[in-house]
Amino acid sequence: MENTDLTAEKNFDLKSFFFQWEWVLVLILIIVNFINTYLSPYYLNTYTLLDATMTFLDKAFIVLPMTFVIIFGDIDISVGSTVALSSVVMAVAYNLGMPMSLAIIICLLVGTVCGMINGLLIVKFKELSAVIVTLSTMTLYRGIAYTILEDQAAGGFPEWFTFPGWGYVKGIPFILIVFTIFAIIFALLLHRTTFGRQVYAIGNNAVASRYSGVQVNKIKFIVFTLAGFMSAIAALFLTSRMGSTRPNVALGYELDVIAMVVLGGVSTSGGKGRIIGTILSIFIVGYLRYGLGLINVPAQVILIIIGLLLIFAVMVPNLEKYFKRKKTKKAF
Amino acid sequence: MSEYILELKGVTKTFPGVKALDDVHFQLKSGEIHALMGENGAGKSTFIKIITGVHQPDEGEIYLNGQKVDINNPRDAQKLGIAAIYQHVTCYPDLSVTENIFMGHEKIKKGTNRLLWNEMHSEAQKLLDELGATFDPKTRMGELSVAQQQIVEIAKALSTNAKIIIMDEPTASLTKSESEELYRITEKLRNNGTSIIFISHRLEDMYRLANRVTVFRDSKYIGTWEVNEISNEELIVAMVGREITQMFPKKEAKIGEEILRVEKLGKIGFFKDISFTLHKGEILGLTGLVGSGRTEVCQAIFGITSPDEGKIIFEGKEVKIDHPLQAMNLGIGYLPEDRQKQGLVLEWSIEKNITLPALDKVSHKGWLDKEKEVEIAQALAKKVNVKAKSIYDLANSLSGGNQQKVVVAKLLTADLKVIIVDEPTKGVDVGAKSAILEIMSDLASQGYGIIMVSSEMPEVLGMSDRIIVMREGRITAQLSREEASQEIILEAAMTKKRSVNTA
Numbered sequence: 001m002e003n004t005d006l007t008a009e010k011n012f013d014l015k016s017f018f019f020q021w022e023w024v025l026v027l028i029l030i031i032v033n034f035i036n037t038y039l040s041p042y043y044l045n046t047y048t049l050l051d052a053t054m055t056f057l058d059k060a061f062i063v064l065p066m067t068f069v070i071i072f073g074d075i076d077i078s079v080g081s082t083v084a085l086s087s088v089v090m091a092v093a094y095n096l097g098m099p100m101s102l103a104i105i106i107c108l109l110v111g112t113v114c115g116m117i118n119g120l121l122i123v124k125f126k127e128l129s130a131v132i133v134t135l136s137t138m139t140l141y142r143g144i145a146y147t148i149l150e151d152q153a154a155g156g157f158p159e160w161f162t163f164p165g166w167g168y169v170k171g172i173p174f175i176l177i178v179f180t181i182f183a184i185i186f187a188l189l190l191h192r193t194t195f196g197r198q199v200y201a202i203g204n205n206a207v208a209s210r211y212s213g214v215q216v217n218k219i220k221f222i223v224f225t226l227a228g229f230m231s232a233i234a235a236l237f238l239t240s241r242m243g244s245t246r247p248n249v250a251l252g253y254e255l256d257v258i259a260m261v262v263l264g265g266v267s268t269s270g271g272k273g274r275i276i277g278t279i280l281s282i283f284i285v286g287y288l289r290y291g292l293g294l295i296n297v298p299a300q301v302i303l304i305i306i307g308l309l310l311i312f313a314v315m316v317p318n319l320e321k322y323f324k325r326k327k328t329k330k331a332f
Numbered sequence: 333m334s335e336y337i338l339e340l341k342g343v344t345k346t347f348p349g350v351k352a353l354d355d356v357h358f359q360l361k362s363g364e365i366h367a368l369m370g371e372n373g374a375g376k377s378t379f380i381k382i383i384t385g386v387h388q389p390d391e392g393e394i395y396l397n398g399q400k401v402d403i404n405n406p407r408d409a410q411k412l413g414i415a416a417i418y419q420h421v422t423c424y425p426d427l428s429v430t431e432n433i434f435m436g437h438e439k440i441k442k443g444t445n446r447l448l449w450n451e452m453h454s455e456a457q458k459l460l461d462e463l464g465a466t467f468d469p470k471t472r473m474g475e476l477s478v479a480q481q482q483i484v485e486i487a488k489a490l491s492t493n494a495k496i497i498i499m500d501e502p503t504a505s506l507t508k509s510e511s512e513e514l515y516r517i518t519e520k521l522r523n524n525g526t527s528i529i530f531i532s533h534r535l536e537d538m539y540r541l542a543n544r545v546t547v548f549r550d551s552k553y554i555g556t557w558e559v560n561e562i563s564n565e566e567l568i569v570a571m572v573g574r575e576i577t578q579m580f581p582k583k584e585a586k587i588g589e590e591i592l593r594v595e596k597l598g599k600i601g602f603f604k605d606i607s608f609t610l611h612k613g614e615i616l617g618l619t620g621l622v623g624s625g626r627t628e629v630c631q632a633i634f635g636i637t638s639p640d641e642g643k644i645i646f647e648g649k650e651v652k653i654d655h656p657l658q659a660m661n662l663g664i665g666y667l668p669e670d671r672q673k674q675g676l677v678l679e680w681s682i683e684k685n686i687t688l689p690a691l692d693k694v695s696h697k698g699w700l701d702k703e704k705e706v707e708i709a710q711a712l713a714k715k716v717n718v719k720a721k722s723i724y725d726l727a728n729s730l731s732g733g734n735q736q737k738v739v740v741a742k743l744l745t746a747d748l749k750v751i752i753v754d755e756p757t758k759g760v761d762v763g764a765k766s767a768i769l770e771i772m773s774d775l776a777s778q779g780y781g782i783i784m785v786s787s788e789m790p791e792v793l794g795m796s797d798r799i800i801v802m803r804e805g806r807i808t809a810q811l812s813r814e815e816a817s818q819e820i821i822l823e824a825a826m827t828k829k830r831s832v833n834t835a
Binding site: 007008009192193194195201207208210214215 | 657668676677680689691699710
């Protein structure tokens with residue numbers, strides 16, 4: 001009765017290996033750097049390439065948990081406001097006389113609690129989609145930040161707090177080192193653990209996951225909490241780099257972050273995508289902005305270019321499907 | 333003009349991995365009611381989809397009134413006067429009856445494209461009057477009963493001037509009196525010259541209505557008979573292809589001690605006063621019409637929903653089950669009714685599907701152990717005899733029967749004591765069906781307690797040690813294997829009777 005034909009062999013197909021989205025991203029990244037080198041003689045050297053990362057890696061911390069959120073098929077648009085609120089509370093706490101280390105812990109706590117509130121609302125009120133919940137909390141968190149600080153800036157941090165945003169360790173930007181560590185942790189979490197497997201399962205079929213004993217609510221709650229925590233990490237680096245903070249910092253971060261995740265090949269309908277893709281797209285968008293900034297391309301034009309890139313990213317999987325369908329139609 | 337209004341010759345349709353129709357013939361006379369019968373997975377649904385243009389045949393020809401036609405999409409079918417009414421009504425519950433009837437072919441004023449509401453309402457009223465319906469066309473569709481919704485679907489078919497109407501198991505979720513009403517309407521349609529293909533599992537539907545019957549089996553055309561010229565036994569042999577007793581590989585199992593007991597379980601709006609016991613080695617058949625609350629009871633035991641009242645006693649201890657994980661940790665497994673929506677991650681490989689409920693077994697402290705995963709998945713896939721090239725094949729590339737085997741394999745990853753299977757052989761071909769039933773029988777003889785929810789009478793009678801019948805959320809009969817018969821079960825499932833308590 002046993003079926004002996006059933007193998008455990010993977011069909012390694014060279015063609016489909018190279019037709020992965022990540023290779024397209026590698027190609028785009030190379031092209032972007034090529035163009036940058038061509039446009040500016042000051043671009044291509046290790047120092048510039050490393051230094052540039054300091055200008056864009058703060059958002060990248062949020063890209064990591066956002067990858068998980070979008071794999072669920074959900075979205076979190078409150079992350080920008082979470083950054084602002086945790087940053088503002090940290091500054092106010094410090095200015096009230098607390099030691100900086102305590103202020104930093106408070107910053108991380110505020111971000112985490114913001115994420116927990118999102119998670120709780122999404123899990124408890126099934127009829128509310130994540131977009132609606134985080135749209136509300138986006139306004140809420142930003143509103144609280146404005147109430148605390150009104151339209152003023154707060155800063156005056158101790159000298160050593162410039163280190164996260166501006167410091168180097170053995171010639172490598174500190175932020176790049178920290179980001180690399182977090183990126184590895186998130187990549188392992190998503191691709192090598194049972195937790196990551198369950199994240200994919202929920203994104204593909206939440207009902208079947210529940211029937212298979214996956215604790216859907218718990219996992220969603222953890223991921224949204226992580227998104228809040230990582231937003232607070234981003235707030236630390238951003239505040240450190242700017243030296244002071246205002247309630248309107250990190251405006252529009254959520255869109256940048258979501259754009260990077262989508263460009264990284266994570267499907268908004270859930271269940272697909274890899275961390276490596278989103279990491280590549282962080283560097284694509286980052287270097288593109290930096291390079292075009294070097295030759296004084298206006299910020300608005302940069303936005304147009306990134307928009308086009310994004311349309312391309314969303315279109316490609318559909319083009320692939322379109323061609324496949326055409327092919328199968330012919331075959332019959 | 334041909335004798336046949338619709339004729340299919342040598343139609344073949346292949347999907348990746350399965351031949352859904354193999355050289356099928358069919359002839360529909362003008363103005364007849366033609367029953368189409370066959371087991372689940374015999375190819376009936378594919379056949380309908382070919383006629384209604386959802387799928388195109390790989391080979392074969394379709395003739396309409398003797399003319400060869402190509403039906404490339406559902407719109408073509410509509411233009412040719414072909415309409416289908418499905419078992420699960422595909423309506424827009426928040427729109428009115430009129431809007432549902434005219435969906436896709438609204439009456440509009442030329443030039444301004446304004447919707448002609450008054451014309452549509454009065455036309456809808458006329459159609460409903462013809463069919464003897466008493467509800468208003470402005471009623472919201474969702475407020476109607478399933479039977480009334482079916483009448484709307486029929487009105488919709490008539491509004492497109494359909495000459496051929498296909499009814500796919502229309503009586504499956506109707507009560508007896510509602511079925512009578514549907515018979516009356518169907519006959520009326522025939523008398524008005526419409527030709528009808530009537531698909532049903534119920535033999536009584538066929539005897540009551542049809543002039544001729546065509547049988548499919550294993551994707552093949554078996555034959556066409558005049559209804560009054562074929563006996564019940566001959567028809568069953570035609571459908572099943574062998575003696576029916578062989579279908580059910582029931583082994584004698586030693587029935588052991590009690591393992592699960594529910595007492596007075598109730599959930600408002602779904603079921604009430606549900607009490608029964610399950611023993612080791614026993615297969616307990618749970619049957620009743622669709623919507624009688626069978627699935628809801630099982631889902632409450634498995635922790636998908638929580639009951640409002642009553643107790644669940646597992647191995648002598650009262651337990652509270654709020655999440656499937658708790659049920660699985662206790663040793664209760666559930667094979668859901670809808671394998672595509674509830675059972676599988678279709679875009680995942682066989683191997684990842686199998687290990688999903690048992691991730692802690694293929695990992696150390698949360699880290700996945702891929703080698704172990706492959707080992708366990710391959711062993712289980714072989715055990716249930718999944719037909720595929722590799723365990724990395726995607727679940728959606730498998731046939732219904734093999735998909736179901738994968739869902740069964742998922743159950744076997746856990747150390748279970750009680751297995752609840754909900755319509756285990758629905759939409760599964762004959763071969764896979766007996767394989768799945770054989771696995772169940774094996775499990776019972778190994779001492780598992782099994783609750784089998786099923787609508788298929790022969791399956792319930794053939795496999796169960798005891799049978800519980802439900803009707804409108806209550807238990808109406810508890811029968812032993814010896815005392816159960818089709819008639820007694822049907823009576824308990826369809827007619828009002830006082831609830832019987834557990835012995």
